[in-house]
Amino acid sequence: MKYNFDEVIERKGTDSVKWDGVESRWGRNDLIPMWVADMDFRTAPFVVEALKKRLEHEVLGYTFACKEWSESIVKWLINRHGWAIRENMLTFTPGIVRGLAFAVQCFTEKGDKIMVMPPVYHPFFLVSERNERQVVFSPLVLKEGSLYIDFNRFEKDIAGCKLLILSNPHNPGGRVWTKEELHRIAEICYDKGTLVISDEIHADLTLPPYHHSTFALVSEKARMNSLVFMSPSKAFNMPGLASSYVVIENESLLNRFRTYMEASEFNEGHLFAYLSVAAAYSHGTEWLDQVIDYIQGNIDFTENFLKSNIPVIGMIRPQASYLIFLDCRKLGLKQEELNRLFVEDAHLALNDGTTFGKEGEGFMRLNVACPRSVLAQALQQLERAVSNRKICMQ
Numbered sequence: 001m002k003y004n005f006d007e008v009i010e011r012k013g014t015d016s017v018k019w020d021g022v023e024s025r026w027g028r029n030d031l032i033p034m035w036v037a038d039m040d041f042r043t044a045p046f047v048v049e050a051l052k053k054r055l056e057h058e059v060l061g062y063t064f065a066c067k068e069w070s071e072s073i074v075k076w077l078i079n080r081h082g083w084a085i086r087e088n089m090l091t092f093t094p095g096i097v098r099g100l101a102f103a104v105q106c107f108t109e110k111g112d113k114i115m116v117m118p119p120v121y122h123p124f125f126l127v128s129e130r131n132e133r134q135v136v137f138s139p140l141v142l143k144e145g146s147l148y149i150d151f152n153r154f155e156k157d158i159a160g161c162k163l164l165i166l167s168n169p170h171n172p173g174g175r176v177w178t179k180e181e182l183h184r185i186a187e188i189c190y191d192k193g194t195l196v197i198s199d200e201i202h203a204d205l206t207l208p209p210y211h212h213s214t215f216a217l218v219s220e221k222a223r224m225n226s227l228v229f230m231s232p233s234k235a236f237n238m239p240g241l242a243s244s245y246v247v248i249e250n251e252s253l254l255n256r257f258r259t260y261m262e263a264s265e266f267n268e269g270h271l272f273a274y275l276s277v278a279a280a281y282s283h284g285t286e287w288l289d290q291v292i293d294y295i296q297g298n299i300d301f302t303e304n305f306l307k308s309n310i311p312v313i314g315m316i317r318p319q320a321s322y323l324i325f326l327d328c329r330k331l332g333l334k335q336e337e338l339n340r341l342f343v344e345d346a347h348l349a350l351n352d353g354t355t356f357g358k359e360g361e362g363f364m365r366l367n368v369a370c371p372r373s374v375l376a377q378a379l380q381q382l383e384r385a386v387s388n389r390k391i392c393m394q
């Protein structure tokens with residue numbers, strides 16, 4: 001490997017939400033942080049270089065998007081995802097969650113119904129609720145270690161919903177939806193008049209042998225009835241730059257969203273937002289392939305460790321990204337006790353599964369985008385905590 005993902009980099013003292021936020025969240029600072037979805041690896045070096053180079057000029061005046069911003073996105077989408085778009089289909093958004101919030105405000109009114117499929121990335125329902133929309137929860141089902149859509153239920157639940165917010169691939173289940181599943185979602189939503197927001201932030205971290213399907217590509221109905229949100233922020237580890245974009249192929253949806261965004265200049269990015277995307281997409285292939293390999297190795301390591309040393313804890317093996325939903329239900333603990341086991345006994349900071357909806361009860365979300373030595377340490381701490389608990393219970 002050309003890049004060293006084994007290096008342990010001190011992140012404390014950088015106002016990192018994941019590292020420095022532990023104390024305010026748990027009231028202690030002796031936990032290994034494995035929660036917030038960013039990586040403990042160096043941001044891709046060509047991104048850092050591009051920012052440093054620009055800083056050397058020492059005049060940080062107003063700037064518009066560099067032409068490489070849109071050009072690199074167009075090239076990336078065709079080369080990596082087989083999606084041929086035109087530059088004028090792109091709108092900048094200052095982060096994906098904000099982009100989703102803008103879409104909620106632009107395409108729905110207070111009281112309108114928005115559907116999400118829990119367990120799911122919590123801002124989908126929090127943003128909807130805080131904007132006084134009515135959230136319809138249509139739970140996924142867990143079968144043979146993977147999450148699936150119950151389409152009978154989906155079809156009933158979607159009736160009357162103005163929007164569906166879809167995590168494609170799925171967080172926290174790591175599911176890469178198949179073309180067939182997405183096609184079915186597209187058919188149902190189009191026929192029921194529900195607009196689909198496809199959040200594809202984890203798409204570039206799809207793990208072989210799985211293949212990501214861009215929602216807009218699965219059918220004409222999908223293309224005409226969707227907003228697809230994307231960003232290099234997860235894949236190249238630059239979420240602190242709040243730089244993402246949305247692709248809208250349908251001209252009338254595009255005009256409506258663009259008008260909404262321009263009214264308040266929400267679509268204006270900052271200097272580094274544009275440069276970082278251009279750098280990531282122009283030079284990113286080799287680095288990305290290597291980080292994916294490393295993540296896959298960490299997932300294998302976790303799976304083997306659990307099987308050999310903590311078989312009472314299972315996991316949903318992610319098909320994309322570095323988040324593992326740990327199935328702790330066999331421990332037979334109430335959620336509060338489960339949290340205590342992880343925090344007080346194992347000294348680990350993970351996301352409580354119920355953050356993603358009540359369907360996450362008995363689960364904890366583990367972020368394995370860290371050096372393998374840190375992951376090994378964390379899993380050993382968990383093993384010790386679980387075996388001590390068993391001794392106490394005997």
Ligand SMILES: Cc1ncc(COP(=O)(O)O)c(C=O)c1O
Nearest residue numbers: 037095096097121167171201239
């Ligand atoms: C599905 C999904 N969407 C969006 C985000 C956050 O995106 P942003 O930081 O661009 O708002 C995350 C972060 O974990 C995520 O998992």
